[in-house]
Amino acid sequence: MSETYLIGLGNNDDDLRKKADCDFVSFWDNQAKQLSWFSPWEKTLDWKPPFAKWFVGGTINASYNALDIHQEKKDEKSAILWEGENGESRNVTYGEMFSQVKKFANVLKSLGVQKGDRVTIYLPMVPELIVSILGCARIGAIHTVIFSGFSATSIKDRVFDSKSKVIITADGGYRRGKVVKLKDVIDDAIKNIDFVEHVVVLERTKNKISMASKDKFWNELMNNASDSCNAEELSSDHPLYILYTSGTTGKPKGVLHGTGGYLTHLYSTFKWAFDIKDSDVFFCTADIGWVTGHSYVAYAPFLHGATQVMYEGAPDFPDASRMWSILQKYKVTIFYTTPTALRMFMKFGDAIPNSFDLSNLRLLGTVGEPINPEVWKWYFKTIGKEKCPIIDTWWQTETGGMLISPLPGLDTIPLKPGSGTRPIPGVNVSVVDENGDDLPANTKGYLVIKDPWPGMLLTLWNDDEKYKTVYWSKYENRYYPGDYALKDDDGYFWLLGRADDVLKVAGHRIGTAELESCIVSHSVVAESAVCGIPDEVKGEVIIAFVVLKQGVNYDSKELAKEISNKIRTDIGSIATPKQIYFVSKLPKTRSGKIMRRLLKAIGNNEKIGDVSTLEDGAAVTEVQQVFDEFQKSIKSNLN
Numbered sequence: 001m002s003e004t005y006l007i008g009l010g011n012n013d014d015d016l017r018k019k020a021d022c023d024f025v026s027f028w029d030n031q032a033k034q035l036s037w038f039s040p041w042e043k044t045l046d047w048k049p050p051f052a053k054w055f056v057g058g059t060i061n062a063s064y065n066a067l068d069i070h071q072e073k074k075d076e077k078s079a080i081l082w083e084g085e086n087g088e089s090r091n092v093t094y095g096e097m098f099s100q101v102k103k104f105a106n107v108l109k110s111l112g113v114q115k116g117d118r119v120t121i122y123l124p125m126v127p128e129l130i131v132s133i134l135g136c137a138r139i140g141a142i143h144t145v146i147f148s149g150f151s152a153t154s155i156k157d158r159v160f161d162s163k164s165k166v167i168i169t170a171d172g173g174y175r176r177g178k179v180v181k182l183k184d185v186i187d188d189a190i191k192n193i194d195f196v197e198h199v200v201v202l203e204r205t206k207n208k209i210s211m212a213s214k215d216k217f218w219n220e221l222m223n224n225a226s227d228s229c230n231a232e233e234l235s236s237d238h239p240l241y242i243l244y245t246s247g248t249t250g251k252p253k254g255v256l257h258g259t260g261g262y263l264t265h266l267y268s269t270f271k272w273a274f275d276i277k278d279s280d281v282f283f284c285t286a287d288i289g290w291v292t293g294h295s296y297v298a299y300a301p302f303l304h305g306a307t308q309v310m311y312e313g314a315p316d317f318p319d320a321s322r323m324w325s326i327l328q329k330y331k332v333t334i335f336y337t338t339p340t341a342l343r344m345f346m347k348f349g350d351a352i353p354n355s356f357d358l359s360n361l362r363l364l365g366t367v368g369e370p371i372n373p374e375v376w377k378w379y380f381k382t383i384g385k386e387k388c389p390i391i392d393t394w395w396q397t398e399t400g401g402m403l404i405s406p407l408p409g410l411d412t413i414p415l416k417p418g419s420g421t422r423p424i425p426g427v428n429v430s431v432v433d434e435n436g437d438d439l440p441a442n443t444k445g446y447l448v449i450k451d452p453w454p455g456m457l458l459t460l461w462n463d464d465e466k467y468k469t470v471y472w473s474k475y476e477n478r479y480y481p482g483d484y485a486l487k488d489d490d491g492y493f494w495l496l497g498r499a500d501d502v503l504k505v506a507g508h509r510i511g512t513a514e515l516e517s518c519i520v521s522h523s524v525v526a527e528s529a530v531c532g533i534p535d536e537v538k539g540e541v542i543i544a545f546v547v548l549k550q551g552v553n554y555d556s557k558e559l560a561k562e563i564s565n566k567i568r569t570d571i572g573s574i575a576t577p578k579q580i581y582f583v584s585k586l587p588k589t590r591s592g593k594i595m596r597r598l599l600k601a602i603g604n605n606e607k608i609g610d611v612s613t614l615e616d617g618a619a620v621t622e623v624q625q626v627f628d629e630f631q632k633s634i635k636s637n638l639n
């Protein structure tokens with residue numbers, strides 16, 4: 001039995017869980033009533049596996065629920081307490097957000113954007129990013145935000161797939177004191193795309209940019225826009241956004257989320273998990289380019305009229321105290337971050353956080369990857385001073401919102417460091433074996449979700465078939481998230497990492513296939529296999545094994561640099577391997593499949609195990625040798 005921690009917030013609503021267990025459909029029906037609808041729904045759930053429609057016939061608008069409903073009581077309330085990386089700050093009220101969003105919605109209309117059109121957003125972490133998102137939602141345009149660390153080629157692929165006719169970007173963004181030239185990246189990305197009609201450019205860094213005829217400055221457009229714009233009445237299943245995410249196949253998948261179900265999921269989980277109160281100051285460190293930033297920065301806090309801190313830059317810039325100084329400055333009460341960030345803060349030592357006043361904190365959360373128990377305990381003691389519950393929230397881009405998490409706003413249960421505890425009410429989760437049969441307690445297996453839930457993706461953009469195969473083909477009528485898990489004797493879930501070929505580096509999802517196809521597109525590379533090995537801070541880092549075309553003469557250092565640069569320009573720097581190894585062949589099965597398990601074992605210094613299905617055992621020996629030599633050379637360099 002692992003250690004438990006009981007920290008209650010005085011909330012206990014068993015009744016809600018009982019109702020959910022009894023009938024999840026009418027349970028969610030009741031939850032949805034807490035949002036503002038233009039017209040009620042006729043049917044709560046239309047489930048034609050694997051396609052679910054929630055609140056059929058109801059009409060709703062996300063921007064209306066985020067802003068209009070708060071105006072009477074909260075127009076003076078801070079919506080965003082923004083901190084620039086360079087120390088600037090802005091206090092954006094609900095009233096100002098409302099006016100900005102309506103203006104921006106009119107800007108979009110003036111550029112010819114109509115309901116259902118796609119708009120690509122490539123902006124730094126500034127309030128205008130949320131204005132853009134809510135502006136799209138107001139008129140029913142589908143936003144597709146691209147993380148500002150992605151490269152021109154990644155953007156090109158995504159703009160091509162979504163056929164966005166308008167792009168919103170900035171001249172630049174600040175990262176570690178340097179200017180990231182976002183507009184230049186967009187220019188490069190869309191140079192051969194003729195369907196992009198307009199590029200809106202926010203001036204953030206005032207670096208030199210070139211403006212073509214399709215480019216327009218944000219300020220000029222906003223100055224001429226009216227701030228009167230009613231929210232469009234949209235059907236509950238109207239697509240709200242596309243967010244591209246890596247999977248096991250080459251191309252990123254466009255995860256498509258709807259409106260009514262998604263908002264219901266966010267509204268409920270934000271209340272249950274964060275126990276949100278009017279007086280709270282919420283701070284989620286996620287970049288809006290990822291799903292956590294979509295759900296729990298751009299939408300959920302607004303649904304509750306909450307105040308949140310938004311930070312523009314790197315968490316350790318200009319030094320290791322930045323995060324804690326932000327918490328102190330804005331009197332943050334709820335802090336939501338990643339295990340990677342926590343591992344980094346922990347390495348910096350206790351003296352830094354101890355020198356700040358963190359006494360306003362009352363609830364802590366983590367997301368994105370498994371949290372090591374010792375890091376959990378450090379978070380609990382050093383940051384939370386043993387008085388804040390920690391919510392370890394498990395979910396995915398596809399699930400829209402949390403599915404497994406402690407819910408201090410709903411009930412108090414003992415917490416176990418490293419476990420997400422139980423599923424949220426109204427969600428039916430279990431751990432099964434290869435055949436789909438439920439596994440006994442304490443047995444590692446595959447996580448599945450047995451019934452539809454309101455935040456679930458509608459489909460993959462333009463690809464219903466892939467949606468069916470990726471998520472619904474392993475087990476009939478059950479959603480397969482691709483994660484290993486086990487359920488312990490107390491019914492607590494432990495999430496044990498990816499069961500497929502998706503890596504999690506610093507909490508970011510990277511598909512091995514996407515990365516391999518990028519490496520193989522280098523002119524001298526014949527084959528490649530990448531895998532993840534554990535890293536003290538990032539959780540996992542990437543190593544790549546590369547086979548070159550016959551007869552290629554190369555300097556391994558130079559070539560490794562070239563390949564890394566290629567990955568940086570084709571995908572983005574988050575996907576660059578920590579190490580690239582050159583070998584003459586890769587270990588494969590007789591049917592030609594690369595045995596990634598073996599590469600991983602070698603990279604992890606583990607026993608290799610059964611290799612009887614290998615086509616050529618010499619490949620393993622070579623991979624092992626190359627790896628060992630490299631390790632030795634690192635050691636001798638250190639000495």
Ligand code: WTA
Pocket residue numbers: 245290291292366367368369370371392393394395396397398420481482483495496497498504507508509
């Ligand atoms: C992993 C991030 C363990 C998991 C919101 C999942 C986690 C993937 C946790 C989704 C957690 C997320 N404990 N693992 N609390 N939260 N994961 O789409 O492997 O970027 O499938 O969404 O992150 O990553 P994504």
